[in-house]
Amino acid sequence: MQLRDDQDLLDLMMADMRQADDLYRPTSYWAAYEKSTVPEIRALGLKDFRRRELSTLASAGATDPWLPGGVSFARRVRNWCWEHKNRTGRCATWPISLAKGIDRLLGAALPLDLPWKLTVQQLAELAAEHCRLRGELAGAKPLEDFEPSMAGNPEGVFALAGHPHTMKTLHYYLRYAACCRHVDLEQVHVCVELGCGAGRQIELLRKLYPQMVFIASDIPPQLYVAEQFLSAIFPDSVISYRDTRELGSLDELGPLDAGSIVILPTWKxxxxxALSVDLFWNAASFQEMEPHVVRNYLGIVSPVTDWVFMQELFSGKTRLSDGGATGVVEQVVLQHYVEALSEFELIDMSPAWGPLGLIVEEDVYHDSVWRRRPAGNALSGDQYAQV
Ligand SMILES: C[S@@+](CC[C@H](N)C(=O)[O-])C[C@H]1O[C@@H](n2cnc3c(N)ncnc32)[C@H](O)[C@@H]1O
Structure with a gap:
């Protein structure tokens, strides 16, 4: 299944964002990605976006690449092209296709075995079993209950328990399972995700918990991809940006049916x-903003939510001053979250697992669950210092 292109919608979102307050626009890290993502979507649309080479959509969790093992000449070329693209904005993908061809020839001539005689199918099964067990321990719904959509034509698809999966779909299942360890999602009626990327987590939660209403918030062009992706899967449930862009209050939408997904730009x-939120969700997103921006968002949502789930690098993302093409000006670290969530207790902070291992970038990612303290039980300034 492919997504529908709607360039007018993308243009509308981009134009509206230009009028928004700086607090709701991309900061340093994402301003760099915007420069290549918008031209890419304008040029190529969303056809096959989940299998696209060198797409910055990958940074928003939107793609499902097949990363072959064995001879990995193509991976080195891909990394080189990625760095090159970040400097120039665009880059041809033919060197990667050529390198893949060379890999195939070398692989056919010199087949490499995986350690312990593993096969690719066994690795996929191992990943799935790991997810199943983590799900079971957490009291999550079984992996088998989740049938991921193949909208956008992902690469690296394998069949598990009768459903097509990718390592990415398993990744979103594990995140969900981490939240389930503490939050009873059957009791969640309103879930707000900020930095929803392509809407992949919402897809999973919406399928497993049809009673929930979702607020899907992000900056464009990611919000545009989320709207197109989620509308392709849940055509009758998505409330378009066209209907939210002029809202003065969410009440103007009227009573929201179970399963509704409201596409809300950050500047709204x-x-x-004004909502009563059961669960606020942010994954790999706050870490890529600046502290004052995170403080503002948490200042809006923390008074009205009962639970907060975040999966982040709590030691902060790379700084721009470290010399890379992307980076933050000032890192968002654990202390910023603790201060902004003074009315919450941090009830869990655990290393975050992907299907085949801990999730590591600059450092190990952590899953964190925060629960509102009983009224009048906020942390004092002295107590902050002890956290
Ligand atoms: C690494 S992606 C993660 C996407 C999604 N949470 C996932 O895991 O698939 C980071 C997300 O944060 C969003 N983001 C970055 N800066 C933002 C800002 N200032 N306000 C809201 N969202 C932002 C990006 O647009 C992107 O969708």
Whole structure:
């Protein structure tokens, strides 16, 4: 299945964002990605976006690449092209296709075995079993209950328990399972995700918990991809940006049916403050903003939510001053979250697992679950210092 292109919608979102307050626009890290993602979507649309080479959509969790093992000449070429693209904005993908061809020839001539005689199918089964067991321990719904959509034509698809999966779909299942260890999602009716990327987590939660109403918030062009992706899967449930862009209050949408997904741009995020939110979700997103921006978002949502789930690098992302093409100006670290969530207790902070190992970038990612303290039980300034 492919997504529908709607360039007018993308243009509308981009134009509206230009008028928004700086607090709701991309900061240093994502301003760099915007420069290549928008031209890419304008040039190629969303056809096959989940299998696209060198797409910055990958940074928003949107793609499902097949990363072959064995001879990995193509991976080195891909990394080189990626760095090159970040400097120039665009880059041809033919060197990667050529390198893949060379890999195939070398692989046919010199087949490499995986350690312990593993096969690719066994690795996929191992990953799935790991997910199943983590799900079971967490009291999550079984992996078999989740049938991921293949909209956008992902690469690296394998069959598990009768459903097509990718390592990425398993990744979103594990994140969900981490949240389930503490939060009873059957009791969640309103879930707000900020930095929803392509909407992949919402896809999973919406399929497993049809009673939930979702607020899907992000900056464009990611919000545009989320709208197109989620509309392809849940055509009758998505409330378009076209219907939210002029809202003065979310009440203007009328009573929301179970399963509704409201596409809300960041500059309308303050409207969330009038809601009663059960669960606020942010994954790999706050870490890529600046502290004052995170403080503002958490200042809006924390007074009205009962639970917060975050999966982040709590030691912070790479700084721009470290010399890379992308980076933050000032790192968002654990202390920023603790201060902004003074009315919450941090009830879990555990290393975050992907299907085949801990999730590691600059450092190990952590899953964190925060629960609102009983009224009048906020942390004092002295107590902060002890955290
Ligand atoms: C690494 S991606 C993660 C996407 C998604 N949470 C996932 O895991 O698939 C980071 C997300 O944060 C969003 N983001 C970055 N800066 C933002 C900002 N200032 N306000 C809201 N969202 C932002 C990006 O657009 C992107 O979708």
């Amino acid at each position: 995020f303050p409207l969330v403050s």
